[in-house]
Amino acid sequence: MSGLCAVLAAGLAVVTPADHFTLAWTHSVEKVEWREDWRVEAGRLHLDQASVMGSGAGMEPPLEAVLRNGRWVWHPGIVMEEIVLARSDFTDDWRLCVGGHCLDLAQEKGQTRLRACP
Numbered sequence: 145m146s147g148l149c150a151v152l153a154a155g156l157a158v159v160t161p162a163d164h165f166t167l168a169w170t171h172s173v174e175k176v177e178w179r180e181d182w183r184v185e186a187g188r189l190h191l192d193q194a195s196v197m198g199s200g201a202g203m204e205p206p207l208e209a210v211l212r213n214g215r216w217v218w219h220p221g222i223v224m225e226e227i228v229l230a231r232s233d234f235t236d237d238w239r240l241c242v243g244g245h246c247l248d249l250a251q252e253k254g255q256t257r258l259r260a261c262p
Contacts, residue, residue: 148184149261150240152254159261166241167227167258179215182227187260191222227258 147161168179176197183190195215196205205216229238229249238249238256249256 146184147261148242149259151257151259160242162242164242165258166239167229168239168241168246169237184260187262189224189227189258189260191220191224194218194220225259229256229258231255 150158209218
């Protein structure tokens with residue numbers, strides 16, 4: 145099976161056959177949304193696009209970013225085996241969106257780990 149596996153802190157695994165997902169969160173200082181569009185391929189996670197509503201406080205978009213519909217957009221091309229989502233008491237929590245449906249991970253305590261399903 146391919147798709148996205150999310151392992152929650154409680155040990156519960158959430159599996160979706162989707163091969164695309166979006167992570168979104170609000171920056172702790174600037175209070176603007178940051179968004180990343182990921183793809184699951186060949187057992188790994190590929191960051192296809194990142195975008196942010198503004199800049200400043202350690203979140204400057206790279207030189208290749210273009211301003212599109214009020215967001216700085218770029219294509220990082222990062223590939224990862226696993227993404228570990230840490231928690232902060234100072235910001236809104238992560239939102240995981242798959243197929244147009246979003247899950248606010250705020251109710252999950254501890255870390256959430258995302259990886260390609262085996």
